[in-house]
Amino acid sequence: MSPSxxxxxxxQSVDLRALDYLTSPSAxxxxxxxxxxxxTPVQTRCLHTFCSACISLSLERSSTCPVDRKPxxxxxVTPAPIMIANLVNDLVVLCPNREKGCxxxxxxWLVESHIREDCExxxxxxxxxxxxxxxxxxxxxxxxxxxxxxxxxxxxAVRKLDVExxxxxCPKLSSDCRHCSKSFPNPELAAHKLICPDEIIDxxxxxxxxxxxxxRSELDEHLSHCHFVALTPILQLHTERIETLExxxxxxxxxxxxLVPPRPLPTQLSGATSSAANDSSSGxxxxxxMQDYTYHLYSEYEQLRSDVERLNAQxxxxxxxxxxxxxxEGLRYNDEMTGxxxxxxxxxxxxxxxxxxxxxxxxxxxGAGGARSVAGSSASGDGRRMSVDSVRQVVKL
Amino acid sequence: MAxxxxxxxxxxxxxxxxxxxxxxxxxSEDNVFKWNVILTGPQGSPYSGGVFTLNxxxxxxxxxxxxxxxFTTKIYHPNVSNDDKGSMCLGVLRSDSWKPSxxxxxxxxxxxxxxxxxxxxxxxxxxxxDEYKNNxxxxxxxxxxxxxxxxx
Ligand SMILES: [Zn+2]
Ligand SMILES: [Zn+2]
Ligand SMILES: [Zn+2]
Ligand SMILES: [Zn+2]
Ligand SMILES: [Zn+2]
Ligand SMILES: [Zn+2]
Ligand SMILES: [Zn+2]
Numbered sequence: 001m002s003p004s005x006x007x008x009x010x011x012q013s014v015d016l017r018a019l020d021y022l023t024s025p026s027a028x029x030x031x032x033x034x035x036x037x038x039x040t041p042v043q044t045r046c047l048h049t050f051c052s053a054c055i056s057l058s059l060e061r062s063s064t065c066p067v068d069r070k071p072x073x074x075x076x077v078t079p080a081p082i083m084i085a086n087l088v089n090d091l092v093v094l095c096p097n098r099e100k101g102c103x104x105x106x107x108x109w110l111v112e113s114h115i116r117e118d119c120e121x122x123x124x125x126x127x128x129x130x131x132x133x134x135x136x137x138x139x140x141x142x143x144x145x146x147x148x149x150x151x152x153x154x155x156x157a158v159r160k161l162d163v164e165x166x167x168x169x170c171p172k173l174s175s176d177c178r179h180c181s182k183s184f185p186n187p188e189l190a191a192h193k194l195i196c197p198d199e200i201i202d203x204x205x206x207x208x209x210x211x212x213x214x215x216r217s218e219l220d221e222h223l224s225h226c227h228f229v230a231l232t233p234i235l236q237l238h239t240e241r242i243e244t245l246e247x248x249x250x251x252x253x254x255x256x257x258x259l260v261p262p263r264p265l266p267t268q269l270s271g272a273t274s275s276a277a278n279d280s281s282s283g284x285x286x287x288x289x290m291q292d293y294t295y296h297l298y299s300e301y302e303q304l305r306s307d308v309e310r311l312n313a314q315x316x317x318x319x320x321x322x323x324x325x326x327x328x329e330g331l332r333y334n335d336e337m338t339g340x341x342x343x344x345x346x347x348x349x350x351x352x353x354x355x356x357x358x359x360x361x362x363x364x365x366x367g368a369g370g371a372r373s374v375a376g377s378s379a380s381g382d383g384r385r386m387s388v389d390s391v392r393q394v395v396k397l
Numbered sequence: 398m399a400x401x402x403x404x405x406x407x408x409x410x411x412x413x414x415x416x417x418x419x420x421x422x423x424x425s426e427d428n429v430f431k432w433n434v435i436l437t438g439p440q441g442s443p444y445s446g447g448v449f450t451l452n453x454x455x456x457x458x459x460x461x462x463x464x465x466x467x468f469t470t471k472i473y474h475p476n477v478s479n480d481d482k483g484s485m486c487l488g489v490l491r492s493d494s495w496k497p498s499x500x501x502x503x504x505x506x507x508x509x510x511x512x513x514x515x516x517x518x519x520x521x522x523x524x525x526x527d528e529y530k531n532n533x534x535x536x537x538x539x540x541x542x543x544x545x546x547x548x549x
Contacts, residue, residue: 017399032498033460035403054399058497061461066497209467209482211424211431211452227481 008140010122014096014112017051022092022105029088032067033058037108038088041080046070049080063257073257097121100136133161205229260287400459404429407501418512419505421453430455434466434505438548439513443540444472447548451485451508453501463495466508471547473540475515475526486521487511 016039025037033054040052048067050058055077058066065072079085089109095102096111100121106114115122120138125131126146133146145161153172168175174183180198193199197217203210205228212222223229408429411421418439424431432453438444449470456462468483476486487507488494520526529536 018402033403034399035406035500058461061458066460069494069496209452209454209465209484211467211469 008124008127008137009116010119010124010137012115012122014115016108016111017053019093019096019108019111020098022094025088025091029084029091037091038080038084041084041088042077043080044072045076046072049084052077063253095119095121133159203228205232205235208232208235400455400457401429403460404455404501408432411502411505414502416502416506416509418509421501421505424452430457430459432501434508436509436512438544439509442513443537444474444512444544444548447472447544449512449548451483453504455501460497460499463490463492463499464501464504466490466504471543473525473536473543474511475517475520475522475529476511478521479525484521485511486519488516488519 017034017036021037029037031038031041031051031054032048033050036051038049038051041049042052042055043049044055044065046065046068048065050066055066056074059072059074059077063071063073089107091108092105093108093111095104095106095114097115097119102119102121104114104119121136123134124137124140126133126135126144127140127142128144128146131144131146133144135142135145139145146159148157148159149163150156151158151163151166151170153167154170156166156170158166167173169186171185171187174185175189176183177189177192177196177198179193179196179200184192195216197215199216200213201216201219203212203219203222203226205226206213208228208231210226210228212226214222228235408421408423418437419434421432421434423429424433432455434451434453436449436451438447438449447470449468449472452467452469453464454467455464466485466487468477468485471483473479478484478486485508487504489496489499489504489507515526515529517526517530525536528539
């Protein structure tokens with residue numbers, strides 16, 4: 001690295017939370033709050049791990065663990081084991097200047113020094129003496145782009161760097177409205193944007209839940225019958241009231257936390273219970289006993305709930321199994337039925353043949369005997385049907 | 398902003414592993430706090446054959462505050478308020494039981510689950526809940542009728 005370059009360290013800041021990772025990291029290394037790999041990992045008393053910044057934000061809003069809702073205070077939060085910190089710091093990230101063109105990827109703990117000292121796309125101070133402008137490092141050696149030149153249209157002074165940008169607002173030029181694509185002189189564009197009939201805007205009560213949005217020209221029609229707009233004054237009032245109540249609630253909770261420690265340590269608890277006879281602290285003992293009892297009940301409740309859930313799952317499984325068994329049984333019966341039917345058919349054929357051959361042997365005649373044999377066979381057919389029915393009944397049984 | 402990053406990630410995760418019967422996406426590309434959700438009525442329920450659209454609004458304090466879920470399609474259901482808001486009552490969506498570690502996909506799964514089986518203990522529409530408990534035929538009839546009328 002040349003000395004002239006190292007003297008131009010980049011001041012571009014790196015937001016570790018916004019980094020993109022080369023491969024998606026193990027779910028165990030993700031913070032339950034921001035769902036990104038942990039940054040400065042800390043551990044709670046209930047053994048959950050969060051980013052230091054995330055849990056602080058969460059504790060500002062609620063004194064409970066964001067995972068299991070157990071009571072939690074700043075004092076219950078300690079740095080996570082160094083191994084976890086090492087694991088997340090070694091994850092490979094892509095350079096934050098990737099969109100500008102940098103293809104570097106490196107361990108997360110190195111990314112700040114990459115930006116500060118190496119990245120060709122990080123912004124550094126302009127090389128020209130006396131110039132305060134910033135350029136990308138790869139262009140730092142080129143000519144200064146911060147000198148002012150004259151605009152060809154309005155004759156105003158513009159930095160070389162900003163010429164393109166200036167054309168969008170130069171008072172002598174026109175630009176197109178993004179919404180209606182009509183062209184307006186730049187000075188009038190801002191005013192037009194406030195009234196452009198084609199811009200898609202949300203209902204005035206969108207923050208109260210109305211999901212309607214339409215072109216500005218058509219919104220009035222909606223506003224005239226939108227229930228949310230009609231309710232806005234009262235909803236506003238309620239929001240304000242809820243906010244004050246929340247503030248009050250927070251203050252009260254803080255006071256309460258001072259009076260009653262949210263979760264006494266087990267040793268304190270047993271000590272307090274054993275000295276229950278002591279009059280001076282009996283009130284205190286009552287509350288800790290109550291707490292003890294509540295926690296006990298709560299854990300029992302949790303246990304019961306998980307039991308019920310497990311039983312439910314088992315029942316569902318059994319149901320499925322039973323359905324399958326019934327289905328299989330049905331198939332088997334079907335097969336058996338077909339077998340029985342085939343057997344009966346065989347019997348029928350034999351019977352038919354036997355009857356016919358006996359008739360023939362008995363009468364010997366062809367004319368009237370033939371007719372009788374037809375009647376006989378149909379009678380035997382009835383008998384057969386009956387026997388099939390009875391077999392069917394037997395199968396059903 | 399941390400919330401935007403997390404929501405974007407959750408959206409990507411949802412598109413890679415969608416929940417059966419649920420489709421969801423941003424209402425507009427430039428705002429990750431507003432999602433459009435479509436639930437299809439599950440087979441065997443009185444909502445079968447219906448298509449229900451919902452709005453999922455994420456507060457700017459997400460994930461520290463819970464999202465809200467509103468049916469824009471009218472639905473006859475013990476856990477959905479029978480008014481213009483159509484807000485879905487889900488235990489986890491109440492701010493006192495919401496946990497920042499909950500994910501949007503879990504909320505959507507639960508919403509889909511409630512179509513299969515309403516939760517009468519957590520009902521907003523107590524009269525519908527009573528009907529569901531005591532007179533299931535009449536409940537199913539109305540629910541099916543509404544599905545045919547509003548959710549086709
Ligand atoms: Zn915890
Ligand atoms: Zn985090
Ligand atoms: Zn770089
Ligand atoms: Zn310069
Ligand atoms: Zn100009
Ligand atoms: Zn316009
Ligand atoms: Zn509206």
